[in-house]
Amino acid sequence: MINLMEPSLWRTQAFINGVWCNARAQKTFAVENPATGEIIAQVADVGVAETREAITAAAQAQLDWAQKTAAERSQLLRSWFNLVMHHQEDLAQILTLEQGKPLAEARGEIAYGASYIEWFAEEAKRIYGDVIAPPSADQRILVIKQPVGVVAAITPWNFPCAMLARKIAPALAAGCTIVAKPAAETPLSALALAFLAQQAGIPAGVINVVTGTDSAAIGAELTENTLVRKLSFTGSTAVGKQLIQQCAADVKRITLELGGNAPFIVFDDADLDAAVAGAMASKFRNAGQTCVCANRFYVHRPVYALFSEKLTLMMQSLLVGNGAEANTTIGPLISLKAIKKVQALVDDAIAQGARIAYQTKLEITQQGYFYPPTLLLDVAADSALTQQEIFGPVAALIPFDTEEDAIQLANNTEVGLAAYCYTRDAKRIKNLSDKLETGMVGINTGLISNAMAPFGGIKQSGWGREGSHYGIDDYVNIKYLCERF
Ligand code: NAP
Numbered sequence: 001m002i003n004l005m006e007p008s009l010w011r012t013q014a015f016i017n018g019v020w021c022n023a024r025a026q027k028t029f030a031v032e033n034p035a036t037g038e039i040i041a042q043v044a045d046v047g048v049a050e051t052r053e054a055i056t057a058a059a060q061a062q063l064d065w066a067q068k069t070a071a072e073r074s075q076l077l078r079s080w081f082n083l084v085m086h087h088q089e090d091l092a093q094i095l096t097l098e099q100g101k102p103l104a105e106a107r108g109e110i111a112y113g114a115s116y117i118e119w120f121a122e123e124a125k126r127i128y129g130d131v132i133a134p135p136s137a138d139q140r141i142l143v144i145k146q147p148v149g150v151v152a153a154i155t156p157w158n159f160p161c162a163m164l165a166r167k168i169a170p171a172l173a174a175g176c177t178i179v180a181k182p183a184a185e186t187p188l189s190a191l192a193l194a195f196l197a198q199q200a201g202i203p204a205g206v207i208n209v210v211t212g213t214d215s216a217a218i219g220a221e222l223t224e225n226t227l228v229r230k231l232s233f234t235g236s237t238a239v240g241k242q243l244i245q246q247c248a249a250d251v252k253r254i255t256l257e258l259g260g261n262a263p264f265i266v267f268d269d270a271d272l273d274a275a276v277a278g279a280m281a282s283k284f285r286n287a288g289q290t291c292v293c294a295n296r297f298y299v300h301r302p303v304y305a306l307f308s309e310k311l312t313l314m315m316q317s318l319l320v321g322n323g324a325e326a327n328t329t330i331g332p333l334i335s336l337k338a339i340k341k342v343q344a345l346v347d348d349a350i351a352q353g354a355r356i357a358y359q360t361k362l363e364i365t366q367q368g369y370f371y372p373p374t375l376l377l378d379v380a381a382d383s384a385l386t387q388q389e390i391f392g393p394v395a396a397l398i399p400f401d402t403e404e405d406a407i408q409l410a411n412n413t414e415v416g417l418a419a420y421c422y423t424r425d426a427k428r429i430k431n432l433s434d435k436l437e438t439g440m441v442g443i444n445t446g447l448i449s450n451a452m453a454p455f456g457g458i459k460q461s462g463w464g465r466e467g468s469h470y471g472i473d474d475y476v477n478i479k480y481l482c483e484r485f
Contacts (some may be wrong), residue, residue, distance in 0.1 A: 001040060002097055004090045011191035014044045014211050017057035018204025024049055028185060029213045034100040034332040035322040036062075037367035041098075043187050044345035046212045051179065051221040054208035058150045058177040059227040061204030061205025066175035067146050070125045077172060078119035080200035083164075084193065086112040091161065091192055093324070093405045098186045099160055100368075101286050102323040102329040112192075112449070116467060119451035123472050140483040145476040148253060149229035150223035154215075154243075156235045157334055158289045160186035164255075166455075166466045167232045168207060174475035178229070179208045181218050183235075187211040220353040223247050230254070232474070237415065237460050246321045254390060255464035255474045257291070257391050257456060260417030264294035264446070265412035265432070267403075270422035271444070272275055277311045278446030279395065282420060284318060286372060287330050288393040289338075291461075292418040292440070292448065296379075296386045298406050304399045304466035308377060311395065312358040318373050318393075320360055332369040335393055339371050342392030345385045349396065352380040357397075381409060403428060416459035420446055439465075 004010060012028075013020040021044065022028075022403040028042040034331040036375045065073070078457055084091065089408045101109070105444035130143035153167040164180055183192035187209075191240055194209045212218050217238075223246035233243050247254050264282060266275045282294040299307045323331035333339050350356070358375040375395040379385060384395050400406045410419055420442040421432050439457040449455055454465035 004091055004093060006087055006090050009087060009090050009094065009192040009195055010044045011188070011195050012041050014050060014224045015048045015191060015194045015198075015207070016050060016054045017061075017208065018177050018198065020117050021050070022473075023047070023212070029058065029189060031098055031185070032169065033097055035324070035368040037229055040189050041188060043211050044208050047214055048217050048221045051210050051218050052225065055150060055221070055368045056177045056228050057205040058208055061203060062147070062150055062175075062177040064076050065172070065177055065203065065206050068175075070127065073173060073175065074124040076200060076202050077117055077124060077169060080197050080202060081114050081117040081121060083196040083200050084110065084117060087196060091189065095161055095194055096323040096331070098188045099157060100167050100323050100334065102328045102331050103326075105286060106274050106323065108484050109159055109162050110351045113159075113162035115408060115451040116162070116166040117169045119362060120169035120173040120472070121469065123170070126297070126306050126469070127174065127476060129474060138485050140485070142407060142481040142483065144479050144481065146479055148475055148477055149176060150178045150227055151178045151232060151475065152228045153178055153180040154219060154222065154231070154233045154235065155180065155182050155190070157183035157185040158286060158291070160189035161193060163234045165188050166451075166471070167234075167407065170466070170471045171232075171475050172202070172206065174472055176230070176475050177206045179210060181210050181212070181215065181222065181224065184211070184213045184215065187426075192351060219243065220246060223252065224249060228252065230475070233257070240462065253474070254324055255466070256462035257466060258417075258460060259460040260291045260293070260419060260457065260461055261295045261387070261389055261413045261415050261416055262292055262418040262438070265383070265406045265410060265419070265421040265484070266297065266299045266303065266307055267423040267425070268300040269484050271304070272303060272307055272310060272446060275307065275422035277312055278420065278422065278442070278444070279311055280314050280446070282442070282446030284330055284393050287333055287371070289333065289391050291389070294395070294420060294446065296391055297395055298409050299397055300406075301399045301401055304397070308375065308397055314321065314373055315358055315360065315375060318360060320362060320370055320372065322368065326376045330393060333371050334369065336369055339369050342390060343372050343391055346374065347387065347393055349379050349383045353385050354379040354396070388403040388411060403431065407432065407435050411435070415461045416460055417457035417461035418442065418448060422439045
């Protein structure tokens, strides 16, 4: 089924305290290939008891891990980064098999995930404190930063490598240890990453991975166990809100990377070809299943028809199929449930007057979860399609007349992760940069994520930032020392 150069990367047991282990009850769950519907693995289905064991191990390991010098932690992270890149091809094969994205994208995700490990290997050495001018001459005010302790990480299926790497890397850099729970749809990439961390020499208990289907019970243990000092969650806003409540009991610190609903605004002065290229990258990457995907296209009325023509032409080049096949540019959705959700949103938009301007004809004979790339015109500005994350390859185009209209439409949502705008007008860029209510704005680009930049949202898209020098802040406590002489 899969031919790995390093077969040891194929792990199906949970990883607790440096040991690969089955569920105590010997239970397993099936992992499916979304491109074929085939079961590709049976993975240990662990529960609360094993999660507690992992937390205890992480708490024990943290005492020594925090005592290592920053240079030692940096070196271990660097070794892990080197191994991830060395095994990029195998890791990409595993990722495509369990998640569905085309191999070229999977290779990109491995490199992207690894770049966070490399970045935080460097940042580990740059966690600085402060010396502050005191109120009297016989005093000294010092500020030091200390690791928060044991971190729990819960990650989604759409980027099974990168979402985990950008939590584990800053946590370890800061001197924290971690218990990670990957999504049940995609545990294999997380386990392969943990295997490489073990090979890199990262000590037992520093990284633990609990795989299981009872996410509510595992999540309850991760949030309610007082040994865990922080939760970092990437996933839906609904689950995020629930986890906030659970963390309230012991006032646990939280980083939340939640859902988005990105507006993609094209003005009549834009380079339309660049805007179409940006739209393709932003909308159709990972079959539209990214949190920063363009979800709503607002196009200036004078260029609305031309933009849709150009976008249609580009969409005609998309090749839908099994991500493992060389020519595929767009893979399946994650599940049948995902297809039904996208179809319901499209049906609702059509019932409100939208029309399909283009739809790829699928020639898929397999049992996979494929949805055809679709372009919808005349979408009602308040349809569900514009208010919810589509999470599928559907582009919804809505015309607008003025800059202020576009801003008002873009901000008319409870979430605020990413926004994109295409224009050549400097004054307009300043106005949009000021007024768009999102944590990130792509200006004349559809691709904004990288390890150097602070990734995160405002409004109901979450708290905190991942990546960049800000990314370490979520994993350290500030301690102020008041010295008197
Ligand atoms: P989800 O249902 O919230 O699941 C995310 C993770 O939470 C999975 O590991 C899931 O486990 C777990 N989970 C589900 N219910 C839980 C509970 N009651 N307690 C504890 N854990 C629980 O989200 P999804 O549909 O898989 O992922 C897509 C969402 O993630 C989208 O909204 C997307 O925008 C968001 N996302 C955000 C970012 C960002 O950086 N802002 C990045 C990527 C994705 P199981 O799957 O095993 O149930």
